[in-house]
Amino acid sequence: MKINDFPSHIQQYLIPEPSGHVVYQCLGCHAEYDISQLLYTCPACGSVLLLADLVFDRLKKIPGDTWHQIFDYRRMLNIPALQGIYRYHEFIGPMMPLDAIVYLGEGHTPMVEANPCLQDLVGARFYFKNEGQNPSASFKDRGMASALSYIHFLVNSGRLSDVLAVCASTGDTSASAALYAAYLQPRVKSAVLLPHKKVTPQQLAQPLGSGAVVFEIPGVFDDAMKVVEALSEQYNVALLNSKNAWRIWGQESYSYEIAQDFDYDMGHKVVVVPIGNAGNITAIISGFLKFFEAGVINQLPKIIGVQSTHANPVYRYYLEPDREKRSFVPVKVRPSVAQAAMIGNPVSMPRVIHLVETYNEKAGKQAIFFAEVEEQAIMDWQLTANRNGHIACTQGGESLAGLVAAKGRGIVSENDVVVLDATAHALKFAGFQEMYFENRFPPEFEITPKKALQNAPRLVRPKDLDAVPTAEKPLEGKDLERFVKQTAEAIAKTLKLVKRDL
Numbered sequence: 001m002k003i004n005d006f007p008s009h010i011q012q013y014l015i016p017e018p019s020g021h022v023v024y025q026c027l028g029c030h031a032e033y034d035i036s037q038l039l040y041t042c043p044a045c046g047s048v049l050l051l052a053d054l055v056f057d058r059l060k061k062i063p064g065d066t067w068h069q070i071f072d073y074r075r076m077l078n079i080p081a082l083q084g085i086y087r088y089h090e091f092i093g094p095m096m097p098l099d100a101i102v103y104l105g106e107g108h109t110p111m112v113e114a115n116p117c118l119q120d121l122v123g124a125r126f127y128f129k130n131e132g133q134n135p136s137a138s139f140k141d142r143g144m145a146s147a148l149s150y151i152h153f154l155v156n157s158g159r160l161s162d163v164l165a166v167c168a169s170t171g172d173t174s175a176s177a178a179l180y181a182a183y184l185q186p187r188v189k190s191a192v193l194l195p196h197k198k199v200t201p202q203q204l205a206q207p208l209g210s211g212a213v214v215f216e217i218p219g220v221f222d223d224a225m226k227v228v229e230a231l232s233e234q235y236n237v238a239l240l241n242s243k244n245a246w247r248i249w250g251q252e253s254y255s256y257e258i259a260q261d262f263d264y265d266m267g268h269k270v271v272v273v274p275i276g277n278a279g280n281i282t283a284i285i286s287g288f289l290k291f292f293e294a295g296v297i298n299q300l301p302k303i304i305g306v307q308s309t310h311a312n313p314v315y316r317y318y319l320e321p322d323r324e325k326r327s328f329v330p331v332k333v334r335p336s337v338a339q340a341a342m343i344g345n346p347v348s349m350p351r352v353i354h355l356v357e358t359y360n361e362k363a364g365k366q367a368i369f370f371a372e373v374e375e376q377a378i379m380d381w382q383l384t385a386n387r388n389g390h391i392a393c394t395q396g397g398e399s400l401a402g403l404v405a406a407k408g409r410g411i412v413s414e415n416d417v418v419v420l421d422a423t424a425h426a427l428k429f430a431g432f433q434e435m436y437f438e439n440r441f442p443p444e445f446e447i448t449p450k451k452a453l454q455n456a457p458r459l460v461r462p463k464d465l466d467a468v469p470t471a472e473k474p475l476e477g478k479d480l481e482r483f484v485k486q487t488a489e490a491i492a493k494t495l496k497l498v499k500r501d502l
């Protein structure tokens with residue numbers, strides 16, 4: 001719809017001008033830093049940073065109803081810069097001029113309600129929000145759209161040139177970083193560091209295809225992260241891990257979309273998210289808090305963070321009920337099918353600790369919970385979901401397993417409606433499905449396939465056929481007729497098909 005066709009009272013809001021006063025804020029010493037440079041940790045105390053808009057309060061002057069109209073009408077506006085995460089421009093990078101925004105189709109992923117069969121099995125009303133439908137097939141694109149738009153902005157304004165973007169990754173960060181960097185080539189190039197043999201073949205193919213320089217590093221993600229941190233401290237590179245606060249900011253769009261998709265009614269809503277480096281849960285908490293503070297929503301949903309027993313440092317931290325006695329201890333990870341979340345020392349832990357406290361305070365009760373799930377449950381629930389029409393990855397299976405665990409502990413009640421984060425596309429993790437189907441999991445995974453969830457292709461080759469077609473030698477005439485007839489009969493027999501009356 002064209003701008004003049006919208007109701008006149010809303011027209012002035014629809015195409016946002018750059019606004020706000022954005023700074024980096026240190027979570028440790030509360031120092032503030034100018035955003036004219038790329039900064040990842042506090043130069044004074046070394047803590048992680050978040051971005052803050054110092055004049056955020058101006059957004060509170062616009063009534064909630066007006067915000068609803070702004071976002072709902074923006075849905076109908078055909079301006080590429082506002083089609084993705086920047087539909088919420090005032091809340092995500094408000095200083096960004098629209099011509100700096102990089103839009104590759106990210107965000108506004110569908111919420112797909114589970115069918116009655118699956119809801120009955122789980123005993124809860126729930127949706128999957130399919131983050132695998134982002135351009136590089138994971139939610140990481142939300143953060144990259146923000147980080148690369150910002151880099152694009154710095155490049156456009158002459159404050160940065162010849163950018164080399166680097167990241168360590170469990171697979172999806174590098175796929176996303178390489179994709180967005182490729183869009184901005186030649187001014188932006190990317191190099192990614194992957195733990196050797198700890199990403200799936202599909203995830204490895206992605207940055208290679210985007211033309212990134214790909215390094216494989218011995219060890220696990222946490223080791224690759226240390227190397228990339230050393231690089232970013234000593235050399236002139238742009239770090240694209242979630243230590244980069246611009247990533248977090250873009251990922252807050254996930255919460256805004258959920259709010260909008262429920263018509264801003266967050267009463268009796270629950271959001272379930274797997275935790276790896278803890279960037280995503282940080283963003284989700286922060287997003288809901290901002291909408292709540294600005295009066296866009298009137299209630300805060302429950303949030304449940306899920307970890308595998310094989311990589312559970314955040315879950316363990318919150319096992320201690322007394323917050324004074326809690327202390328963070330990194331864990332040594334074990335092999336996990338939720339490989340994208342297989343992280344023992346999450347970079348965003350200080351952000352989580354800070355935001356969980358604020359969130360619970362604002363909610364007036366405990367509203368953030370943590371659950372732990374077995375590898376077996378992750379696989380079983382992923383496959384069960386997908387046998388009911390979903391495209392959940394293993395981390396999506398972890399979300400569903402987390403819902404089941406949380407339900408068992410009474411965290412989710414009868415009239416709650418739940419949104420599960422299916423963080424990537426199932427196809428990226430097809431190898432784990434294959435290992436399940438072929439019963440090839442090494443013992444450290446602790447997964448025993450259930451027969452009912454296994455599947456395998458069946459080769460049809462009727463025994464008494466003399467000739468079968470090949471690509472080089474197609475069949476013709478009688479040979480083709482016989483082949484078609486006997487093959488169809490073999491399939492009909494396997495499927496126990498009933499002959500049609502002719």
Ligand SMILES: *Cc1c(COP(=O)(O)O)cnc(C)c1O
Pocket residue numbers: 138139140170172173242274275276277278279280281340341393395423424
């Ligand atoms: C990165 C990732 C996670 C973990 O998210 P964090 O922000 O690191 O906690 C989970 N699932 C998938 C598919 C991912 O790519």
Ligand SMILES: [Zn+2]
Pocket residue numbers: 026027028029030031042043044045046047
């Ligand atoms: Zn500091």
